[in-house]
Amino acid sequence: MTSVTLPSLLPLWILVVPLAGATLLAAASRHRQLLGPITLGTGGLCLGLVVVLIMAVRQGFQFELALMELAPPLRIVLRADALGTLFALLIATLFPMATAYALRYMGDDPRLGRFLALVLVSQGLMLGVAFAASLMTLLAFYELFSLIGYVLIVHDRSQRARAAGLKYIVYIVVGGVFILTGVILVYFLAGDLRFVPGGLFAADASQRHLLTAWACFMIGFGVKSALMPLHGWVADAHPAAPAPFSALLSGIMVAAGSFGILRVVFEVFGTSVLTELGVMPWLALLAGISAICAGALAVGEDELKRRLAYSTISQMAYVMLAVATLGELALVGALMHLSHHAFIKAGLFFCAGLVAAGTGYTRVSQLDGLGHRMPRTGVLMTLLALAMVGVPPLSGFLSKWLLGAALLADGSIVSLSVLLVGSLLAAAYLWPLILRIWLPLPGPPPADADAGEPPSLMLAMTATSAVITTLLGLAATLPGLPLELARLAAATLLGGSG
Amino acid sequence: MTMLSALVLLPLLAAAALPAIRNSGGQNALAITTVVLVLAGLLVLAPTVIQGQILIGSLPGLLGRFHFQADPFGLLFALVGTLVWLSAVVYATGYLGDDPHRRRFLSVCLVLLATNLGVVLAADLLTLFVFFELLGLVAVLVVVHSGSQEARSAGITYFWMTLAGGIALLAGVMAIQAQAGSLAWQPLPEAVGAGWRWSIFALLLVGFGVKAGMVPLHIWLPAAHPVAPAPASALLSGVIIKAGAYGLFRCLNMLMAPTPETQAWGETVDMGLLLTLLGITTLLIGVVLALGQHSAKRMLAWHSVSQMGFVLTGLGVGAFLAADGAMATAGALLHVVNHALFKSCLFLGAGAVALRAGTADMYRLGGLWRGMPVTFACMLVAAAGIAGVPLFNGFVSKCMIHHGLVEASQREGGQILVYAEWLYMAACAGTVASFIKFIGLIFLRKPQQPKRVREVQPALLVGMLMPVVPIIWLGWRPHELLGSVIAPALADWGVSAQPITYYLEHYFMSGQDLIASAGTLAGGVAVFVAGMKFGWFNLQLPQAVGVAWWYRKLGTGLVNLCLQLSCLAATARAAAPGTVRRLYRRLCRALRRDVDGLTRPGTHEPYEDRLFEALDQQRDRLLVAADRLAQKHKDQYPGDALINGTHLIAGWLGTELVQRAMAGDRRSQRLGRDEAFCQKLASRAVEVAQKQLDAGLDGSEMQEILAELEAALGTESDHPDHNWPERSWPAELAAVVLAPDRAHWPVSERLAQGALVRAARGRVRKVARDLSSGLLIAFVILLCLALALRLLKLPMP
Incomplete structure (x- = not known):
């Protein structure tokens, strides 16, 4: 499908709405009763605009807007194509859920207003990443939201949060430097920074330089997407951050790294250049190691949020595994996994927050018999955990199916085995949760036997993610849902290379 | 929406509605009505399907739609399954009594019915996989129903085996998708090479074999079936494990069957041989271990393993004989039907005995035939069926499989099956011995329990009686089922139906078969007598012989490996x-x-941040207190003069307090938090403000207050050069x-x-x-x- 590019302010509006909301929040942060309406109103408005955008993108339109020129070659350009729109849909859905959750989760935190404002700012910046039309734009928004991420991770101001935040910022800054290097190299090699499906480089570009640029991008974005040797910050940052932000961290922020890699792979280098470079098997190798090792580490981890963080590393490695095949089906699978994982993992982090809010427990070994005290939380957690393992007909199964079938069609039997062993490991680290929640070993009743269900708003947001998870599995083919956008995006990205 | 999709959807909707019903009568009515409606729907469809028409239907889901189709085999499995469901649900309405989780149980039963229908009516492999996996995982809920520790550990084993099987099956289905390009039920294209065929077969064998209780993947079955409530055991053993057999049947006779053009069976023959050997192993191990059990339910569970061995043997022999395998294949299919009937009946009966006598241990029961005559009669019929007594249904199917086995052993490459035939007969004799023991110990011998046992409620009896009629009918007249349903359908798939008609005309109730049957019966009696006399039934094998022990070792080993990896990562960080x-x-x-x-x-x-916040709060507290006091006297003064004045003075006092606290004066820090002290200062502030408004005081009053504050704090503090935060x-x-x-x-x-x-x-x-x-x-x-x-x-x- 050929798409028509139109100049439009729509991407800018989508991006500005959360930022404006953040400003309003900052001004009204002393009036607590205003926080909820402003946050939710902003989220709703932004989601509405994204829905409008999706309707247009489905018709084959793209929107582009040249925002400003930093220096002659360095333009900040926004463009809403299918891939960006898919990512924007994730952002615009998950952020309001997380903020609504935070309204109750951090209800007695005097700095709630600040937290919400910063979350909205980072939503705006993330949308900027989604709509970036050139490496320069991507870099600018990417670095900014990474920095905001630091402030949100250390929100608790505890010793632990600050240590985790420090680790995070060091990783991210170093990664950012590598991305910057990569961007500069690309500019020198190709003379352009726009994203073009099929790649920017001429056929006679120097292999050595290309390789260096590729390595820079992999290190830079790999840090964010938690590729294995660069994953150090993930397991520390997730448990330290407040639960709603952990959900975003896992669902969106880590995905942003993979999103960056997708852009670089398909729209900067292009499949033919990468095939010639022969780097993809190495990416697949790293991703395979990530998937298995992180899964194994998750099995051995007792702290719930850390376990989930390792699970994120393992799951996001599947995306890289699929991208490494450079196939169109695999790309659809990867995008589906990215979207489905976002909702499932966010839901699981919400559950971890519910447990912590209801009982104060943060460890898997403390969950014994929880289902009988907090049945709704227990049911939601079970459902989401099963989705993560990939039990049909939930969305986790669908993306696993798409990924697996695509990998096998490409003849990557090893990658498929990694995927299947990974889901066995996923069962190994999530089954103990389910088992402990519903079937405790006999023993003295726990101290918090009278703990009840947490506030209904938090529960409602967790239930929303569970409902989305089920819906995306049962009715993935409905128009405007990730599957359609992913197919459109894959066709656009790979159409250019023939 | 076609009839088929409605049939799958109906139990799901009923299951969703059931928890909303509070009274148990309504729940029972809804559950039974639903199953009856499904059964009626299937019966309505039956004539059309038997005439050779394939019905289709679909439901939205996943990547488009779930497709269903009803061909004779699918419908046969669905009908038998639903019949067992009806008897189990009727039984359950009485059995559950006032169980606190009865709503959950009935609801889960209905979901299982829907998923089972989804499996046997699936028109493509993806639909099959989805419903198969759901069936397996939802069944965890009935396994762990009682919540006991035994149920817990059985549930763990069950979950892991189901999951591992599911992953193997998924890989197999993915491979089919990648190689054949389609997931519909049709022979794999010729282009798919032998390597892929074997890989696909191996994966599907593991995936379906787990569910079918095939040795060495059977370990969950004898653990899970006895701990579930009796009606659930009947469903698990009677129907749900058949989903595995159904899958293997479809795999061998459809996916691996030759395309109509070539008629070359190729690898399928070897796959059949492999499956036959596995089947023989399964039936033998099942029987031997069943003989050693004390608990009636555990014994029945081991017999499920063994009987599935018969089915697998039949399917294997059928595939081995390729186009001539109709007799063994039909025998296997008939045995699936038969086993569903008698095993569900037996489990329901064992449940009734356990309910009334309080134990399922055969060695502590006896003489129950007096107290429970109807149960006894049902058990007698069902035991005759499973033992293969002529004129009962098991006899027919076991004979058919046996004939197939004999024929296969005369084929080229099948010499090894000569021994298999002996083992087959031995296993039949073992089954007989086992059920002589079952009936003899529980019902016939002298009573062992102190009190007299009463017959169970009518609902339970109805549930048990329902399968009894078909058990006898199929023993007398298997012709309709074999000749009019199974044979033509097999013929449609390119398997000659001639051996089946030949069997019905020449072998059924022939002297040869009756003699063989008498031989196994005599052998069974001999085993029973010898076993009781020499105590063979009490022998215990060492744990390491059982494959379960090795699985457990493997599982804990892998988890330990993961833990080791975590430790390694942690120590690597610390030991730099x-x-x-x-x-x-x-x-x-x-x-x-x-x-x-x-x-x-x-x-x-951060400590200083907190200090600042605390101090600010102290000052605010003082301001609020003063405000509140001033509001009371507000009417005496014009405008906001008093409020403003008080605010000013209290603010001054508060700031002073804060400054002192910052200067390191712990006493003022403490006093600032003291409610009474704040009140005192606030009232002083109001007093001063009033005086000021009344008389226009000068600054000296302020000094006075400060002096008072000084006195209250009781320290001489002149703001030393402190470390300012x-x-x-x-x-x-x-x-x-x-x-x-x-x-x-x-x-x-x-x-x-x-x-x-x-x-x-x-x-x-x-x-x-x-x-x-x-x-x-x-x-x-x-x-x-x-x-x-x-x-x-x-x-x-």
Whole structure:
């Protein structure tokens, strides 16, 4: 499908709405009763605009807007194509859920207003990443939201949060430097920074330089997407951050790294250049190691949020595994996994927050018999955990199916085995949760036997993610849902290379 | 929406509605009505399907739709399954009594019915996989229904086996999708090579074999079936494990069957041989272990393993004989039907016995035929069926499989099956012995229990009686089922139906078969007598012989490996060489200063932040108290004069208090939090404000109050040159700008000129240091960049 590019302010509006909301929040942060309406109103408005955008993108339109020129070659350009729109849909859905959750989760935190404002700012910046039309734009928004991420991770101001935040910022800054290097190299090699499906480089570009640029991008974005040797910050940052932000961290922020890699792979280098470079098997190798090792580490981890963080590393490695095949089906699978994982993992982090809010427990070994005290939380957690393992007909199964079938069609039997062993490991680290929640070993009743269900708003947001998870599995083919956008995006990205 | 999709959907909707019903009568009615409706629907469809028409239907889901189709085999499995469901649900309505979880149980039963229908009516492999996996995982809920520790450990085993099988099956289905390009039920294209065929077969064999209880994947079955409530055991053993057999049947006779053009069976023959050997192993191990059980339910569970061995043997032999395998295949299919009938009946009966007698241990029961005559009669019929007594249904199917086995052993490459035939007969004899033991110990011998046992409620009896009629009918007249349903359908698939008609005409109830049957019966009696006499039934094998022990070792080993990996990662971090660690720590400290300084100045001392907040709160508390007091006297003075005056004075007092606290005066810190002290100061502030308004006092009154405050604190504090806590200046600036109500708090001159200035100067110095180090880092990075560019010999701009 050929798409028509139109100049439009729509991407800018989508991006500005959360930022404006953040400003309003900052001004009204002393009036607590205003926080909820402003946050939710902003989220709703932004989601509405994204829905409008999706309707247009489905018709084959793209929107582009040249925002400003930093220096002659360095333009900040926004463009809403299918891939960006898919990512924007994730952002615009998950952020309001997380903020609504935070309204109750951090209800007695005097700095709630600040937290919400910063979350909205980072939503705006993330949308900027989604709509970036050139490496320069991507870099600018990417670095900014990474920095905001630091402030949100250390929100608790505890010793632990600050240590985790420090680790995070060091990783991210170093990664950012590598991305910057990569961007500069690309500019020198190709003379352009726009994203073009099929790649920017001429056929006679120097292999050595290309390789260096590729390595820079992999290190830079790999840090964010938690590729294995660069994953150090993930397991520390997730448990330290407040639960709603952990959900975003896992669902969106880590995905942003993979999103960056997708852009670089398909729209900067292009499949033919990468095939010639022969780097993809190495990416697949790293991703395979990530998937298995992180899964194994998750099995051995007792702290719930850390376990989930390792699970994120393992799951996001599947995306890289699929991208490494450079196939169109695999790309659809990867995008589906990215979207489905976002909702499932966010839901699981919400559950971890519910447990912590209801009982104060943060460890898997403390969950014994929880289902009988907090049945709704227990049911939601079970459902989401099963989705993560990939039990049909939930969305986790669908993306696993798409990924697996695509990998096998490409003849990557090893990658498929990694995927299947990974889901066995996923069962190994999530089954103990389910088992402990519903079937405790006999023993003295726990101290918090009278703990009840947490506030209904938090529960409602967790239930929303569970409902989305089920819906995306049962009715993935409905128009405007990730599957359609992913197919459109894959066709656009790979159409250019023939 | 076609009839088929409605049939699958109906139990799901009923299951969703059931928890909303509070009274148990309504729940029972809904559950039974639903199953009856499904059964009726299937019966309505049956004539059309038997005439050779294939019905289709679909439901939306996943990537488009779930497709269903009803061909004779699917419908046969569905009908038998639903019949067993009806008897189990009717039984359950009485059996559950006032079980606290009865709603959950009935609801889960209906979901299982829907998923089972989904499996047997699936028109493609993806639909089959989805419903198969759901069937397996939802069944966990009935396995762990009682919540006991035994149920827990059975549930764990069950979950893991189901999951592992599911993953193998998924891989197999993916392979079919990749190789054949389609997931419909049709022979794999010729282009798929032998390697892929074997891989697909192996994966599907594991996936379906787990569910079918095939040795060595059977370990969950004898653990899970006995711990479930009796009606659930009947469903698990009677129907759900058949889903595995159904899958293998479809795999061998459809996927692996030759395409109509070529008629070359190729690898399928060898696959059949493999499956036959596995089947023989399964039936033998099942029987031997069943003989050693004390609990009736465990014994029946082991017999399920063994009987599935018969089915697998039949399917294997059928595939081995390729186009001539109709007799064995039909025998296997008939045995599936038969086993569903008698095993569900047996489990229901064992449940009834356990309910009334309080134990399922055969060695502690006896003489129940007096107290429970109807149950006894049902058990007798079902036992005759499973033991293969002529005129009962098991006899027919076992004979058919046996004939197939004999024929296969005469084929080329099938010599090994000669021994298999002996083992087959031995297993039949073992089954007979086992059920002589079952009937003899529980019902016929002298009563062992002290009190007399009564017959169970009518609902349970109805449930047990339902399968009895078909057991006898199929023993007398298998012709309709075999000749009119199974044979033509097999013929449609390119398997000659001639052996089936031949069997019905020449072998059924022939002298040869009756003699063989009499031989196994005599052998069974001999085994029973010898076993009881020499105590063979009490022998215990060492744990390491059982495959379950090895699985457990493997499982715990893998989990331990994961734990080891975690430990390794942790120790690797801790055990880095000393210098590296020191360097890392120093770097961390330096970076923390910079990073913290750049992003949120002054936060490296969170204690002071907290102190500031606490002090602010003290001052606010005093202000609020004073405000409240002033409101009471407001009417006596014009406008807001009194409020303003009080505010001013209380603010002054509060600031003084805060300043003292900051100066390190712990007493004022403590007193500031004291409610009574605040009240006292507040009332003093109101008093002074009133005086001021009444008489226009001068500043001396203020000095007086301060002196009082001094006295209250009881210390001579002259603000020593204290260590002023640093607070971020942007934050302070923001506080002044954004919080106008705080801006007019009076600040004493001493503070303004001394400590504040010093603090501000310190802060500026710190920010400058942070900025400069940040710049330094940026510079170093740029330098590295330039160096890298130079090394790469890029053209510099």
